[in-house]
Amino acid sequence: MIPLDIHTHRLPDEPGTAVVSLEAGEGLALPSSPCSVGIHPWHITGGWQTQMETLARLAASPQMVALGECGLDKACLKTLLPTERGAAFALQEEVFEAHVRLSEACGKPLIIHCVRAYNELVALRRRHRARQAWVVHGFRGNRQVAAALLDAGCHLSFGERYQAEALRAVPADRLFVETDESLQPASAILAGVAHDRGLTPEEFAQQLQTNYKNVFLHENT
Ligand SMILES: [Zn+2]
Secondary structure, three states: OOOOEEEEOOOOOOOOOEEEEEEOOOOOOOOOOOEEEEOOHHHOOOOHHHHHHHHHHHOOOOOEEEEEEEEEEOHHHHHOOHHHHHHHHHHHHHHHHHHHHHHHHHOOOEEEEEEOOHHHHHHHHHHHOOOOOEEEOOOOOOHHHHHHHHHOOOEEEEOOOOOHHHHHOOOHHHEEEOOEOOOOOHHHHHHHHHHHOOOOHHHHHHHHHHHHHHHHOOOOO
16 A cells, blocks of 8 residues: 555554654654654753664665654744843754665654745755755745755645645645644645646646655655
8 A cells, every 4th residue: 555645743544545744752663654754853851862873774674765754943042031042053963964874874764844944944955966856845835945954855734724836836746745733634635735736636646656766665666
């Protein structure tokens, strides 16, 4: 079975229909169905290097189809004193770059959380000359931001809320859908996105399967 929902925090009703996102940590047992594992920028602690070691060990598992979610988030720095924000963002970049290096080394894509740090993300993709796919999840930005990310080689994943104009700017082979934290079923989100692309859900599901095989299974179709 090919998962059509590439990012959720809940185990799907039907195993294998979604990529479940898990937080890296000691003692984490992977499910037998597809999953991604990473350190979310909201949850970085002093133990992140140990978590990365766990992640590196798990990365050989076939059901771990991606690393993440990981990424950059400037909005969450607002709770800090202004004098602390620079160092906190530098740490986010350091942890994200550790994911980038592991992704390139193990040949698995990244599922990325990015809030108000798109320029930095694009700069990092270029600096690392990343060859693995970077899937920016829960994309709600506008058409211009979408264009900048696509130009840098990123894929975009759309969930419950998004800007239809940005969605329509994405080439068919760079597109995914996800439920993330939504209570809507994946089929409803898929149908909504398909409608905004002028496709039937069946046609769109076909495209999503092809994209999944290309990006997560490295089967060039
Ligand atoms: Zn998420």
